[in-house]
Amino acid sequence: GIQVEQSPPDLILQEGANSTLRCNFSDSVNNLQWFHQNPWGQLINLFYIPSGTKQNGRLSATTVATERYSLLYISSSQTTDSGVYFCAVWTSYGKLTFGQGTILTVHP
Amino acid sequence: KAGVTQTPRYLIKTRGQQVTLSCSPISGHRSVSWYQQTPGQGLQFLFEYFSETQRNKGNFPGRFSGRQFSNSRSEMNVSTLELGDSALYLCASSGLTGNTIYFGEGSWLTVV
Numbered sequence: 001g002i003q004v005e006q007s008p009p010d011l012i013l014q015e016g017a018n019s020t021l022r023c024n025f026s027d028s029v030n031n032l033q034w035f036h037q038n039p040w041g042q043l044i045n046l047f048y049i050p051s052g053t054k055q056n057g058r059l060s061a062t063t064v065a066t067e068r069y070s071l072l073y074i075s076s077s078q079t080t081d082s083g084v085y086f087c088a089v090w091t092s093y094g095k096l097t098f099g100q101g102t103i104l105t106v107h108p
Numbered sequence: 109k110a111g112v113t114q115t116p117r118y119l120i121k122t123r124g125q126q127v128t129l130s131c132s133p134i135s136g137h138r139s140v141s142w143y144q145q146t147p148g149q150g151l152q153f154l155f156e157y158f159s160e161t162q163r164n165k166g167n168f169p170g171r172f173s174g175r176q177f178s179n180s181r182s183e184m185n186v187s188t189l190e191l192g193d194s195a196l197y198l199c200a201s202s203g204l205t206g207n208t209i210y211f212g213e214g215s216w217l218t219v220v
Contacts, residue, residue: 042214
């Protein structure tokens with residue numbers, strides 16, 4: 001099946017810094033989503049981005065489907081950005097295959 | 109528009125017991141899927157239901173089962189609980205194949 005790999009596994013930042021999270025996938029995809037998992041466990045949708053670039057406030061994402069990767073950019077990070085970031089690709093009915101996640105810690 | 113609702117949020121069960129978790133999808137969504145999250149295995153797909161039919165299934169033993177009702181609400185059941193079943197169970201719904209999937213807050217299950 002499709003493999004999804006995220007890097008880096010851990011990232012520690014000072015408030016105000018920028019960061020880039022990467023997601024590589026092993027096969028072509030029709031659906032890719034980025035999520036932020038909050039401390040209570042809920043997966044919050046950040047982007048649905050099978051291709052192209054999208055922006056939402058301080059966050060933006062780019063997927064280059066032909067090269068099988070996606071990037072999530074976080075600018076001017078805040079402590080509330082801390083948590084785990086997952087990318088996931090749709091592989092069959094209702095099934096998302098997730099990467100292992102990037103644990104982001106933002107210090108004040 | 110209400111999001112995906114899961115109940116209960118937290119529960120503790122004893123080995124050998126069974127548990128039923130409930131999920132109400134976003135209004136109008138007919139696809140409901142379930143995931144298990146553990147520190148060791150990450151997020152793993154359990155199964156997906158659409159219009160009361162299981163369309164997809166992950167690699168979990170038969171102790172894990174589910175169903176969907178005519179109003180698209182879904183339940184999952186785990187029988188003969190084992191310590192390793194302790195996990196966060198997440199439900200998700202989507203409106204169309206290949207479209208955005210939305211998750212609920214999850215049910216934290218602890219088996220003692």
